Amino acid sequence: MFCLSKKVDYALTALAYLAERPERVASAREISRILKLPGALLMNILKQLQQREILQSTRGVKGGYKIACDLRQVSLFDLMRFVECEHGKADHEAGPEGQCACDDCKGYELQLARSSSQGPVQALHFKLIRFLKDVKLSDLVLPGQRIDVPLDGLGFSKKPARVALV
Amino acid sequence: MIILSEIAAKEIKSIIKDQGLPEVATRLRVGVKGGGCSGFSYMLDLTEEPKGEADEELESNGVKILCDMKSYLYLNGVEIDFKDEVMGRGFVFKNPNATSSCGCGSSFSA
Numbered sequence: 001m002f003c004l005s006k007k008v009d010y011a012l013t014a015l016a017y018l019a020e021r022p023e024r025v026a027s028a029r030e031i032s033r034i035l036k037l038p039g040a041l042l043m044n045i046l047k048q049l050q051q052r053e054i055l056q057s058t059r060g061v062k063g064g065y066k067i068a069c070d071l072r073q074v075s076l077f078d079l080m081r082f083v084e085c086e087h088g089k090a091d092h093e094a095g096p097e098g099q100c101a102c103d104d105c106k107g108y109e110l111q112l113a114r115s116s117s118q119g120p121v122q123a124l125h126f127k128l129i130r131f132l133k134d135v136k137l138s139d140l141v142l143p144g145q146r147i148d149v150p151l152d153g154l155g156f157s158k159k160p161a162r163v164a165l166v
Numbered sequence: 167m168i169i170l171s172e173i174a175a176k177e178i179k180s181i182i183k184d185q186g187l188p189e190v191a192t193r194l195r196v197g198v199k200g201g202g203c204s205g206f207s208y209m210l211d212l213t214e215e216p217k218g219e220a221d222e223e224l225e226s227n228g229v230k231i232l233c234d235m236k237s238y239l240y241l242n243g244v245e246i247d248f249k250d251e252v253m254g255r256g257f258v259f260k261n262p263n264a265t266s267s268c269g270c271g272s273s274f275s276a
Contacts, residue, residue, distance in 0.1 A: 131252065134252040135252060135253055139251070139252075139253045140253075143260075143261075144258060144259070144260040144261075145258065146253075146258065147249055147253060147254060147255075147256035147257065147258055148207075148208045148256070148257060148258055148259040149208050149209070149210045149256055149257040149259075150254055150255070150256035150257075151254070151255040151256050151257075153210070153256070154181065154210050154211070154212065154257075155209070155210065155211035155212070156185065156187075156211070156212050156213075157195070157211050157212070157213035157214070157215060
């Protein structure tokens with residue numbers, strides 16, 4: 001089954017938390033405590049997002065993170081790449097349209113596309129990559145923009161029991 | 167007050183028609199239920215049940231809405247919209263009462 005890694009899951013969860021509080025910063029410790037996420041891993045992820053300029057960090061006692069970019073411009077694919085790639089932005093090579101062209105990132109896309117070498121499944125992988133690029137972070141983390149009840153989640157209650165009149 | 171956007175109301179009416187539900191008797195039950203990491207998540211249900219003693223009955227854009235009193239505490243002022251996009255099709259809640267929500271996308275706390 002296709003699933004997101006823990007790192008991507010935690011990154012999205014933390015971004016949703018920060019998106020709810022655009023007016024203030026939140027420390028990694030606060031996010032970790034409230035959302036019950038493992039502290040050390042979360043700190044790593046937040047640092048990666050800060051290096052990619054998705055987050056902005058403030059030092060100091062009242063320091064922390066806040067969202068620094070327009071989440072409508074960042075795709076889920078970008079996020080997956082950012083948190084899976086071990087490089088910071090400084091180590092990346094600038095590619096066309098600001099995309100990273102380092103071997104790791106190019107390799108990540110190819111790795112996804114070639115994770116099955118044969119026709120039908122490879123075609124599915126390309127479709128998945130396109131989908132992941134189409135989904136923007138704003139669709140997932142911004143309240144009032146993300147889908148809260150998918151169409152399939154709309155329930156149908158049974159009719160109330162009717163008393164038969166004889 | 168619970169506001170159903172025009173597009174959301176149109177979608178609900180279309181579902182009622184497609185499912186062969188009685189147009190006059192069918193109501194949209196809106197509620198919150200326990201679950202999700204932040205405590206509550208939203209619930210939408212089409213029902214033929216009449217208004218119960220513990221229900222608020224409202225109407226928005228031609229759709230009759232039921233909401234139990236407890237849920238109404240958290241949903242008063244909510245605006246329900248409908249989205250059809252790459253992420254799928256579904257209902258979006260713009261809730262002025264939600265102070266925080268989580269990344270699971272299905273819960274909030276107030």
